[in-house]
Amino acid sequence: MTSDAMCTALADDIDAIAVGELTPDAAAAAHLSTCAACRAELEEARRLDKLLRERPVPTPAPGFTSRTIQRIQKAGWRREQIVDWIFNSALIAAALLVAAGLWIALEHTGLSSLSRDALDIFAGGATTLAQKVTPSLPLYAGATGLLVVALGLWWWASDAAL
Amino acid sequence: MEPARERELVDRCRREEPGAFEELIEQFKNLVFALIARTVPDRSRAEDLAQDVFLRVHRGLPYFRGEARLSTWLYRIVVNVCSQERSEQRSRAASRHMSLDDPDSRVAAPSTVDRRFSDFELRDRLEKAIEQLPAQYRLLIAGHYLQGLQYEDLAEAMKMPLGTVKTQLHRAKRQLRELLEGDLK
Numbered sequence: 001m002t003s004d005a006m007c008t009a010l011a012d013d014i015d016a017i018a019v020g021e022l023t024p025d026a027a028a029a030a031h032l033s034t035c036a037a038c039r040a041e042l043e044e045a046r047r048l049d050k051l052l053r054e055r056p057v058p059t060p061a062p063g064f065t066s067r068t069i070q071r072i073q074k075a076g077w078r079r080e081q082i083v084d085w086i087f088n089s090a091l092i093a094a095a096l097l098v099a100a101g102l103w104i105a106l107e108h109t110g111l112s113s114l115s116r117d118a119l120d121i122f123a124g125g126a127t128t129l130a131q132k133v134t135p136s137l138p139l140y141a142g143a144t145g146l147l148v149v150a151l152g153l154w155w156w157a158s159d160a161a162l
Numbered sequence: 163m164e165p166a167r168e169r170e171l172v173d174r175c176r177r178e179e180p181g182a183f184e185e186l187i188e189q190f191k192n193l194v195f196a197l198i199a200r201t202v203p204d205r206s207r208a209e210d211l212a213q214d215v216f217l218r219v220h221r222g223l224p225y226f227r228g229e230a231r232l233s234t235w236l237y238r239i240v241v242n243v244c245s246q247e248r249s250e251q252r253s254r255a256a257s258r259h260m261s262l263d264d265p266d267s268r269v270a271a272p273s274t275v276d277r278r279f280s281d282f283e284l285r286d287r288l289e290k291a292i293e294q295l296p297a298q299y300r301l302l303i304a305g306h307y308l309q310g311l312q313y314e315d316l317a318e319a320m321k322m323p324l325g326t327v328k329t330q331l332h333r334a335k336r337q338l339r340e341l342l343e344g345d346l347k
Contacts, residue, residue, distance in 0.1 A: 015332040044339055044346040051288055051346075052307045052335075057192070058199035060209060065187045068213045072183070072220050 006031045010038050018045035163189060168232040175223055187216055190236055193308060197237075200304035201244050203293065211247060215239050230318065237311070237319030241301065248297045284345055291341035299334035306331055 010031065016022035024032060032038055106112040133140075163171075171189070174182035194215050199208040218239050226235060292300055301320075305311045317324045339346060 011336075012332070015335045016328075021328075041339075045335065047346045048288075048335060048339055048342070051285065052303065055200075055285070055288075055307060057196045057308065058205070058208070060191050060195040060212060064191055064195070064209065064212070065184055067209075068187055068191075068216045069184060071213050072217055075217060 003031065003035060007035060007038055011041070014038070014041050014045045015049075018042055019049050163233065165231055169228060172223065172226060172228065172232055183220060186219070186232075190233070191216075193311070194236065194240055196308055197240050197301075197304050198244060200292075200308075201297070201300050202247060207247075211243050214243055218243070234315060234318045237305070237315055238321075241319050244297070244301055287342060287345055288338075291338050294341055295334055295337060299330060299337065302327065302331050303334050303338075 006027070010017075010024075010028055013022050013024070013028075017024055017028075032042065106115055171182065171186055175186055191212065195208065195212045198211045198215070199205065202208045202211060215236065219236060222235075222239075226232075230238075292303060295303065298320075302316060305316050305319075306313075313324055313327055316322075317327045320327065322330075
């Protein structure tokens with residue numbers, strides 16, 4: 001092999017030789033000892049390797065872990081919110097569908113007039129109940145107040161005992 | 163990190179054990195950030211992308227089958243995040259009608275008068291030369307010269323045969339030497 005051909009052949013292997021991954025065979029070693037250009041290239045490859053090894057390693061800013069965890073939590077909440085929103089929308093849609101279905105069924109079967117009568121009876125009963133309860137409202141309010149105070153005292157006493 | 167410890171950590175994360183995912187981040191944050199920061203020059207963008215990596219890991223953990231090592235899976239996510247960033251950058255640059263031949267980003271020709279560069283200048287030129295490399299080469303250089311990343315890890319993460327990784331790495335270095343013509347003498 002001519003010297004030029006050897007230079008070309010070595011050019012592909014210079015970096016591997018420089019880092020010790022490839023050992024030059026006898027011919028290549030002999031060429032390297034005589035060819036100043038190839039030797040210079042080998043030196044350059046070694047210097048580049050050294051420079052690359054010495055490159056400063058960038059490190060994340062302090063608090064990286066907590067910031068990442070916060071982002072993960074936020075993303076999780078957002079996902080939960082979307083799921084909640086979809087669930088609630090589906091629930092409302094289902095309720096509306098059921099109501100619409102019931103209304104159509106009542107209209108078609110003629111039960112709507114019966115249900116109107118039932119509604120009137122219910123409304124009448126509610127009015128009578130309200131009329132009976134109204135005079136006793138202060139009494140009920142007083143009893144509720146006493147119950148709340150008693151529960152409050154019990155909660156305070158049990159909390160203080162701990 | 164030992165494979166057995168990795169598996170145990172993954173299991174703890176899957177069980178949502180308190181502090182397990184924080185431990186995973188602590189374990190890999192330096193490597194993930196360094197890899198990204200060496201390919202994305204903007205530091206705050208690099209942090210965002212590093213967080214993206216862990217966000218993807220968190221989402222993907224229930225589906226992680228454990229056939230590959232956790233670290234390999236992580237590097238693969240880093241490679242994907244970096245490639246995505248690259249294509250986004252490219253489309254941003256295209257929308258701004260930026261020329262890829264921006265003279266400011268080109269490595270300046272070495273001055274014939276002053277060929278003796280200080281270490282600082284040489285490192286600065288090296289960083290600029292690395293920026294000039296194709297993205298794939300940049301990622302290979304970044305990964306190979308980080309402690310803890312073997313050729314095998316890179317090959318698995320980049321879905322490339324081991325021989326291709328080595329060849330591309332040598333080509334990358336050769337290209338770097340050409341870009342730094344004369345500065346290394």
